[in-house]
Amino acid sequence: MPTLTPPPDQTSDAAFSRRSFLRGCAAFGGLTALAASLAPLREMGDYTSTEQFLQKYYKELTPDDMAKVIARIEGEVQKEYGIRPHVRDLKPMDGVEFVYCLNLTRCIGCRKCVHACVAENNQSRNPEIQYIRVLKMPHGSMDVEKGDHTYDAKQVPEKGFFYMPVQCQQCHNPPCVKVCPVNATWQEKDGITVIDYDWCIGCRYCEAACPYWARRFNFTKPEIPKERLNPNMSYLGNRPRKQGVMEKCHFCIQRTRAGRYPACLEVCPVGARKFGNILDPESEVSYILREKRVFIQLKEEMGTSPRFFYYFDK
Template identity: 45%
Template sequence: MSNGNGKKIDEGRRTTLKLLALAALLSTVDFAVFDKSEFKKMLRKVGLDEILGVADARQGLGDFERRALEKEKMLKSLCDQAAEQLCSEKGETSSECLLARKKCSKLVVKSTPAREGKRFAMALDVDKCIGCRRCEYACVMENNTVRDAGMDWIRIYEVDREAVEQLEGARDDYLVAPKPGKVYVPVACMHCEDPPCTMVCPVVATWKEKDGIVVIDYDKCIGCKYCVVACPYGARRFNLFKPRLNPLDLNPNMHILGNVPRPVHVVEKCTWCIQRTRDGGVPACVEACPVGARVFGDLKDPESPIRKVIEEYGVFVLKPEAGTNPRFFYFFGGARTPPKSEGDEK
């Protein structure tokens, strides 16, 4: 800007800008000073959570109840639609239709909180387990896991009897079981006393409840998979697929922190069937085990089966060096389920 004319224009522009800035400042001051009470009457404070419809886990259980009700309403309407379609195809009086309607009417999403003075634990008799994977199957059915994604919360490893603690040479793709000289170690979430997965979560979307169950808030998980990396037992699963279960195939007994259908791209894992155990039941895997290898109970209750097992047999944990203090125990009950003889292996 060497000529005088340009300088003049430049200065004019500057003055205008200055004035504009001053006006903006004044209007802010104006807004801040005057009519505060009037504004307060008219305006209501709205949080980001409220706008986006996502809830904060720290707000407590009232929030979970609300979300559970919303989910229940949504799933019920989906279920009703599916049932309606089925009934129009098969007829109102067909058994499928009646079953579907009954299922939809029973559908519930709970938000049962943890009860005080309880600490759940599970134990598994390595001598008894035959590696039949029925607990895996029951878990998939109970927990509304996507059926065709190859994702399961329980993984069963076949190891040499000597290597059971370190799990050296373990494999999970065996086809024949039980084999002599091998033991079968089902591994799922250990619900550790000091879980590393909850420590690393950057947004506190996973935490340990008062009764010892480690849960995940599926509506808060950002899917960074850091917890999957941190778990020394490989127990966490990342949901790579959109939930695509037929609403009529759902297990109607659901919990907001447990087996409610998970959204895509969140982490999920075993919750010891929170929907059953918080109401006094046992997990589905315990119920399904054909040889009774699994024991579940309350550690603080002296009469519980888990206490009997610990007192009678003594238990060990997987990977004690990881420093996680698991509450899933393994023990050798002594009475071995006989393995298949050589001729049976095909």
């Protein structure tokens, strides 16, 4: 075995200590640089809490767990907005399946529904999040690519156009639910597809999967003026969302599961919006779907089978 002659500088004590000194400097410098690069994290603030971090999946929460969760949410809202909200976890009612019908002959494109929705559902005002998008469509076409999203007319309706509001279609076969990697979004018994904002990991796969562009992501911490906060809240509905989670229309779950109409329906000045229980043959929506000769499920060819129907008067 040939012997290895060590390089001369290795044997000298001075060189050795110089080397370890340099190593020490490098290690110290490295750690300082690491700390400096992580410095922005000092502004993390109320990003999450231990309680929220460890919170169980919605469907695994016992009533006691839910009471604690609600207390936590109420506390957080009060701390942030100075208002004690009333948060409930309303469950679907037996024998109820919600359906929405929208009369395209009547809609005048005033966008009052958009604003009523924002106010009711505590959507972020900065950046703006809206669940309803109204398309101005040329007569004769249902091709959304011909729609104008940003029309800004002094007066509506404009001649030669009709208006088509689009929001979550509450599909029977929702692609968004299928793709969610953590089951943070699911379809409830009454047909409403909901999101557990405390379970969503913010991957935005559902947003890519939705053929109706119905989902909205909180790209930053939502901002809602204190005086505009709607304190009547529901866990799966309009409670304020956190940064980094998905949200969308939930048929005003905090209202409709308590026997009221959705906010967009109540505000509609022309009565274009109809909402009700399809399992009840006496309901308005049952009547419409029974009697109207033509009604449309948007992008029917997707096989999503929406619970949202567009119809015409004549």
